[in-house]
Amino acid sequence: MSKALASAILQKGPPALSGKTITYGTAGFRANADMLECVMFRVGVVAALRSLQTHKMVGVMVTASHNPAADNGSKIVDQDGGMLVHEWEVFATRLANSTDEADMSSTIDSFYPDFNSQAAGGSATVVLGRDTRVSSPKLAELVKQGILTCGDRGGGVCRWHDTCGGEGAKVVDLGIVTTPQVHWAVLRANQKGDGQVPPLQGYYEEHAQALKVLLGSKQTNVKFHVDCANGVGAKAVEEMNKTLSEHSIGFSLVPFNVGDGDPELLNEGCGAEHVQKSRKLPSGVPASGGNDKFASFDGDADRVVVWYKKDSNLVLLDGDKIAALFSVYLCHLLDASKLKLSLGIVQTAYANGSSTSFMSSVLAKHKENVTGEVSCVATGVKHLHHQALHYDIGVYFEANGHGTVIFSDSARSKIEERSRGGDAAAQTLHAFASLINPAIGDALSDLLAVMVVLEVEGISLEQWAGYYEDLPSIMTKVLVKDRNAIKTTKDEQRVTEPKELQDAVDAAVSKVEQGRCFVRPSGTEDCVRVYAEAGKQETANKLAEDVGTDITFPSL
Ligand SMILES: CC(=O)N[C@H]1[C@@H](OP(=O)(O)O)O[C@H](CO)[C@@H](O)[C@@H]1O
Ligand SMILES: [Mg+2]
Numbered sequence: 001m002s003k004a005l006a007s008a009i010l011q012k013g014p015p016a017l018s019g020k021t022i023t024y025g026t027a028g029f030r031a032n033a034d035m036l037e038c039v040m041f042r043v044g045v046v047a048a049l050r051s052l053q054t055h056k057m058v059g060v061m062v063t064a065s066h067n068p069a070a071d072n073g074s075k076i077v078d079q080d081g082g083m084l085v086h087e088w089e090v091f092a093t094r095l096a097n098s099t100d101e102a103d104m105s106s107t108i109d110s111f112y113p114d115f116n117s118q119a120a121g122g123s124a125t126v127v128l129g130r131d132t133r134v135s136s137p138k139l140a141e142l143v144k145q146g147i148l149t150c151g152d153r154g155g156g157v158c159r160w161h162d163t164c165g166g167e168g169a170k171v172v173d174l175g176i177v178t179t180p181q182v183h184w185a186v187l188r189a190n191q192k193g194d195g196q197v198p199p200l201q202g203y204y205e206e207h208a209q210a211l212k213v214l215l216g217s218k219q220t221n222v223k224f225h226v227d228c229a230n231g232v233g234a235k236a237v238e239e240m241n242k243t244l245s246e247h248s249i250g251f252s253l254v255p256f257n258v259g260d261g262d263p264e265l266l267n268e269g270c271g272a273e274h275v276q277k278s279r280k281l282p283s284g285v286p287a288s289g290g291n292d293k294f295a296s297f298d299g300d301a302d303r304v305v306v307w308y309k310k311d312s313n314l315v316l317l318d319g320d321k322i323a324a325l326f327s328v329y330l331c332h333l334l335d336a337s338k339l340k341l342s343l344g345i346v347q348t349a350y351a352n353g354s355s356t357s358f359m360s361s362v363l364a365k366h367k368e369n370v371t372g373e374v375s376c377v378a379t380g381v382k383h384l385h386h387q388a389l390h391y392d393i394g395v396y397f398e399a400n401g402h403g404t405v406i407f408s409d410s411a412r413s414k415i416e417e418r419s420r421g422g423d424a425a426a427q428t429l430h431a432f433a434s435l436i437n438p439a440i441g442d443a444l445s446d447l448l449a450v451m452v453v454l455e456v457e458g459i460s461l462e463q464w465a466g467y468y469e470d471l472p473s474i475m476t477k478v479l480v481k482d483r484n485a486i487k488t489t490k491d492e493q494r495v496t497e498p499k500e501l502q503d504a505v506d507a508a509v510s511k512v513e514q515g516r517c518f519v520r521p522s523g524t525e526d527c528v529r530v531y532a533e534a535g536k537q538e539t540a541n542k543l544a545e546d547v548g549t550d551i552t553f554p555s556l
Contacts (some may be wrong), residue, residue, distance in 0.1 A: 012041075013146065043074045049150065061131075128143060209247075318399050339411075
C-alpha cells in the first residue's frame with residue numbers, strides 16, 4: 001500500500017524538488033514560498049499519516065512566523081498539541097526530498113512499519129491553519145490536497161481504506177488563525193475525543209473565565225497597545241477584546257500594525273523579532289501618553305515581548321523577563337499553598353546571564369517550599385518544552401519571547417484537589433494553569449498572563465524591569481559556505497567541531513571581563529549566529545566582532 005501512496009504523491013502532487021533539498025528544522029519547513037509547492041503537498045501527506053498512526057487529530061500551520069513576507073513554511077502539530085516528535089521530523093524531511101516511488105515507499109515503510117496494516121480501515125483528521133501571507137491560501141490548499149490524497153476514494157490510486165470502508169483522511173480548515181490556536185484546537189479536540197474540533201470561541205472563553213478567577217473582585221482598567229507585526233495576531237486580539245468586554249473584564253488590547261495595508265509589511269520593521277533583536281521602536285507606534293504599555297507579537301503570534309518608552313528609548317521586557325515575572329509569582333503561590341511542587345525554569349544559551357542568576361536566586365530563596373532548577377537547552381521551543389516536562393511546573397522561555405508555563409498531570413490534580421478544599425493560592429494556581437496555553441508559546445495567552453500578574457501583584461513595568469539589569473549583549477550573523485560544518489554541544493554553549501573555532505572563542509572570551517560568547521549554526525536561516533555578553537556594551541560588541549572574524553576556517 002505504501003507503493004500505491006508513493007505513486008499517488010508523485011502523480012497527483014506538484015513536481016518533486018529538483019537540485020534543492022529542504023530540512024524540517026527548528027520550526028518546521030521554511031523557505032521562499034516559490035519552492036514550497038511540493039513540500040506543502042507532502043506535509044499534508046505526513047500529517048495525515050501521523051494522524052492515521054496515532055488515531056488522533058494532528059495539525060498543520062502554514063506560516064513562516066517572523067520571516068519576511070516572501071517566505072513561507074509549515075509546522076506540524078502533533079497529537080498531544082505540541083510539536084512533532086523528532087523521528088517524524090526526519091520522516092518529513094525524507095519524504096519532502098524523495099524523488100522516486102521506490103525511495104518514497106521504503107521511507108514510509110521504514111518510518112511507519114505498521115502503515116500497510118493500519119491503512120486498511122484507518123481514518124485521519126488534520127486541523128489546518130494559515131497565516132496572512134499572500135502565498136498562504138495556495139500553499140494551504142496544497143497541504144489539503146496532500147491530506148485528501150491519502151483518503152481519496154477515486155482514481156484507482158492509493159486509498160488506504162478502499163477495501164474496508166474506512167473514512168480516509170479529512171481536513172478541518174480553520175482559515176486564518178494564530179499558530180498557538182492550531183495547537184490549542186488539536187489539544188482540546190483530542191482531549192474531548194469526540195472527533196469534533198471545538199469552535200475557536202472556546203479559546204477566547206477559556207481565557208476570559210481564567211482571568212475572572214484571577215482578578216476576583218478587583219476592578220481593573222488596564223490597557224496595552226499591541227504591535228501585531230502586520231500578521232495574524234490582529235484578528236485574535238480583536239476577537240479576544242470582544243470576549244473580554246462581554247465578560248466585563250477591564251483589560252483592553254489596542255492593536256496596531258494590523259496588516260490592513262501592503263502584505264509586504266508583515267514583520268517589516270515591527271513585531272517581536274524586530275523589537276527584541278534591534279531594541280528599537282517598531283514602526284506605527286501610536287502617539288500616546290508617557291505611561292503607555294506596549295507588547296509586540298511576531299507574525300504568527302506565538303511569541304511576545306513587552307516594552308515601554310523611556311525618553312523616547314525602548315525599555316525591553318523580553319522572554320527572560322517574562323519567565324522571571326512568572327517564576328516569582330509561581331514561587332509565591334507555591335509558598336502560600338505549601339504544595340511542595342517542583343518548578344523548573346528552562347532557558348537557552350541566548351538567555352541573558354543576569355536572568356539566569358536572578359532566577360537561580362529566586363529559587364534559592366524559596367527552597368523550603370519549592371524544589372527547582374534553572375536549566376539550559378538547545379534553541380527551539382521543542383527542546384525547551386521537552387525539558388520543562390521533567391518538572392511539576394515548567395516555565396520555559398526563549399529570550400525572544402517564545403514560551404509558556406506547563407503543569408504536569410499530577411501537579412494539576414494536586415492543585416485541583418487543594419483548590420477544591422478552598423485554598424486560595426491553589427485556586428489561583430489552577431486559574432493560572434487554565435489561562436496559559438498548555439501546548440506551546442502563545443503571544444496572546446502570555447500577554448494576558450503578564451497583565452494579570454502585574455495587576456494582581458501591583459507591579460509596575462518599571463519595577464518589573466528592575467528585577468535585574470541585563471548584561472550588555474549582542475547577537476550577530478556570519479555567512480559561511482557551510483554552516484552545518486559547525487557542531488556544538490547539546491546545550492549549544494560550545495563548539496565541538498571545528499575544534500580550533502572553540503579554541504579561538506575561548507581565547508577571545510578570556511580577555512573580557514564578565515565575557516561569555518558562543519557560536520551556533522542557525523536552524524532557520526542560512527547563517528551562523530554569534531552571541532556575546534560582557535560587562536560593557538562596547539566590549540560585548542568587540543567580542544562578537546572578534547569571534548565573527550575567527551569564523552574563517554577553510555572548512556567553513
Ligand atoms: C536566536 C534566535 O532568536 N533563534 C530563533 C530562531 O532559531 P535559529 O535556529 O536561531 O534560526 O528561530 C526559531 C524559530 O522561530 C526560534 O525558536 C529561535 O529562538
Ligand atoms: Mg512565530
